[in-house]
Amino acid sequence: MSTLTTEQVYNWLADVKDPEVPVLSILDLGIVRDVAVSETDGQTSVTIKITPTYSGCPAMDVIAIGIRMAMAGHGIQHLTIAPQLSPAWTTDWMTEDGKRKLKEYGIAPPNRKAFAALGLFESDDVECPRCNSHNTALVSQYGPTSCKALYKCEDCKEPFEHFKCH
Amino acid sequence: MTLPYVLRLADDAIIIGHRLSEWCGHGPILEQDIALSNAALDHLGRARSLYQYAAELFNNMPEAEKKEVFTSVSLQNLVNAGSSLDEDNLAYLRDGWDFKNVLLVEQPNIDWAYTVARGLFFDAFNYFYFSALTKSTDTTLAAIAEKSLKEVTYHLRWSSEWVIRLGDGTDESHAKMQKAIDEMWMYTGELFTPVAYETAMQQQGQAPDLKLIQQQWMERITTVCNEATITLPAGTWMQQGGKEGRHSEHLGYILTELQFMQRVYPGMAW
Numbered sequence: 001m002s003t004l005t006t007e008q009v010y011n012w013l014a015d016v017k018d019p020e021v022p023v024l025s026i027l028d029l030g031i032v033r034d035v036a037v038s039e040t041d042g043q044t045s046v047t048i049k050i051t052p053t054y055s056g057c058p059a060m061d062v063i064a065i066g067i068r069m070a071m072a073g074h075g076i077q078h079l080t081i082a083p084q085l086s087p088a089w090t091t092d093w094m095t096e097d098g099k100r101k102l103k104e105y106g107i108a109p110p111n112r113k114a115f116a117a118l119g120l121f122e123s124d125d126v127e128c129p130r131c132n133s134h135n136t137a138l139v140s141q142y143g144p145t146s147c148k149a150l151y152k153c154e155d156c157k158e159p160f161e162h163f164k165c166h
Numbered sequence: 167m168t169l170p171y172v173l174r175l176a177d178d179a180i181i182i183g184h185r186l187s188e189w190c191g192h193g194p195i196l197e198q199d200i201a202l203s204n205a206a207l208d209h210l211g212r213a214r215s216l217y218q219y220a221a222e223l224f225n226n227m228p229e230a231e232k233k234e235v236f237t238s239v240s241l242q243n244l245v246n247a248g249s250s251l252d253e254d255n256l257a258y259l260r261d262g263w264d265f266k267n268v269l270l271v272e273q274p275n276i277d278w279a280y281t282v283a284r285g286l287f288f289d290a291f292n293y294f295y296f297s298a299l300t301k302s303t304d305t306t307l308a309a310i311a312e313k314s315l316k317e318v319t320y321h322l323r324w325s326s327e328w329v330i331r332l333g334d335g336t337d338e339s340h341a342k343m344q345k346a347i348d349e350m351w352m353y354t355g356e357l358f359t360p361v362a363y364e365t366a367m368q369q370q371g372q373a374p375d376l377k378l379i380q381q382q383w384m385e386r387i388t389t390v391c392n393e394a395t396i397t398l399p400a401g402t403w404m405q406q407g408g409k410e411g412r413h414s415e416h417l418g419y420i421l422t423e424l425q426f427m428q429r430v431y432p433g434m435a436w
Contacts, residue, residue: 055313056211085215086309088316120327140197141320142204150197166316 004044006035012074013048016066020059020145021163023105029053030093031063033084045078046071051089053166054146091166103129108151108162126162128153167366168304169223169235170266171373173256174363174409176216177267180257181417182288183209184424188275201324202281208317215310217253225250238264240429258428262417269408270353272416279332279339279346285325286390287350291357292318294382298374307372326390333394340395347391348399355404357383364409 013032018024026032034049048067052060064081071079091110099109108129118124123138133155140150141164148161186206193199224235232245238261244251270288275281296318299311332343358380360368367373391398407413427434 052211052313054208054211055215055317056207056209058207085313086305088309088313118323120323120330140201141324142197142201144200146204146207146317 004037004046006037009035009037009046009048009071012070013067016063016070018059019062019066020147021102021105021107023101024098026050026063026067028095028098028101030095030098031089043078044076045080046076047080047082049082049084051084053089057146059145089166091163094163102163106130106160107148108160110163110165112165124162124165126151128156128158129160130158131156167363168372169220169227170363171367172216172220172223172307174266176213176220176256177265178271178288179209179213179216180424181265181267181420182271183207183213184420185271185273185275185284186281189281194278205317205321205324208314208321212310212314212317213257214253215313217256219306219310220256221251221253224256236260236264240432254428258425262413262421263411265413265417265421266409266411267413267417268353268356269405269414270350270357272408272414272420273350273353274416276346277342278328279342280350282325282328282332283343283346283350284353285321286329286387287354287357289318289322289325290383290386290390291379293322294379294386295374298379302373303371329390329396330394333391333396343394344396347396348401351399351401352403352405356406356408359404359406361409 010027010032013035014025014027016026018026018029021029031050031053032048033051034047036047038045038047050060050063050067060083067081068079094110102109106129108126111126112124123141125134126136126138127134128136128151131153133153135154136151137154138149139152139159143150143161147163147166149164150159151162152159183206186202186209189199189202190206191199193202224232227235233242236242236245238259240259240261241251241255241264244255244259270284273280273284292314296311296315300308300315302308302311329343329347332339334340335343358376360376364373364376368375388398405414
């Protein structure tokens with residue numbers, strides 16, 4: 001255990017999935033902010049800093065349990081998971097690979113740089129993840145989870161979810 | 167002065183979150199029902215961060231001072247037994263007079279127009295307030311503000327659109343929207359009237375200047391109401407007291423429901 005590297009920990013974290021969007025790992029999502037490994041008297045300690053996507057995101061507790069399970073599975077006995085609020089999470093931290101996986105899963109990925117403010121009654125130009133049409137309409141800016149909005153495609157007529165830019 | 171200030175922000179968040187959650191299962195259409203549940207969750211998340219911070223501040227106080235902070239019997243019992251407090255104790259074991267939320271957030275939903283009128287007033291306040299609070303010299307508060315601001319931006323957009331949609335809608339929706347704005351108006355003054363702990367925090371650079379927030383808020387409310395063809399109320403008499411623990415009777419009913427499980431089954435866990 002004395003040769004544990006932060007790189008190894010990151011490899012393990014790649015197996016921890018977002019419980020609400022199970023095709024994404026927490027690394028794809030960009031919520032792991034820091035990993036530190038330290039040795040004291042032959043004991044290996046790992047500290048992992050994670051940041052919530054939304055303040056009330058109920059997945060955060062489940063994600064913390066997922067991290068604990070993964071680290072325990074690799075024999076890590078001394079683990080600290082610390083929340084970090086600032087800088088606040090943005091969809092810009094989602095990896096390109098993560099955006100591709102989202103689209104394949106049927107969720108339109110965030111498509112513009114975060115926080116380019118929209119005016120009232122304006123909505124994003126969002127591509128339908130099924131038929132790639134841009135002829136889509138916002139149904140509601142709030143969806144089944146905090147991070148998603150509801151859209152429908154006017155061409156293939158399918159409803160779909162859009163991971164909001166944030 | 168930081169503890170009462172943090173509790174005030176936390177109490178605003180949990181009480182508006184509770185009010186919005188009352189719409190769950192009762193919204194006019196599914197998408198709007200979901201929208202309010204989402205917003206309620208954002209507020210609850212902010213309340214948790216703030217209560218966790220408040221508990222930390224309390225637990226670090228000198229023992230003698232701790233006994234002076236709360237008058238609620240259930241909390242006093244814990245403190246006298248030498249227990250430290252956590253976020254749940256603060257949310258579930260304080261009585262109404264220890265709550266410091268503004269009166270606006272405890273006002274009942276009544277109907278859709280009242281809900282969006284209260285929403286517009288409070289969301290616009292939150293938007294400008296948290297924008298300023300990101301510059302607080304208190305780094306924990308600044309971080310919570312930074313996180314919340316993104317969510318509040320969505321809330322404000324949602325409530326502004328609804329006030330415009332109803333105000334500039336049919337004769338009936340216009341009349342209902344105007345009435346709701348008129349009746350909620352007297353609860354807006356308290357947002358901008360500082361109490362002692364707010365003034366102390368502001369002087370130390372930890373809290374925003376309410377005069378500036380009021381100007382920004384008034385400008386935004388005027389813009390939205392103009393577009394909604396709503397006449398801004400002329401009334402200048404404003405109800406006060408929430409930030410110092412003097413509440414309308416509505417808060418008692420909210421707490422009865424919100425705190426029921428922990429009061430009847432103390433310390434119960436999922």
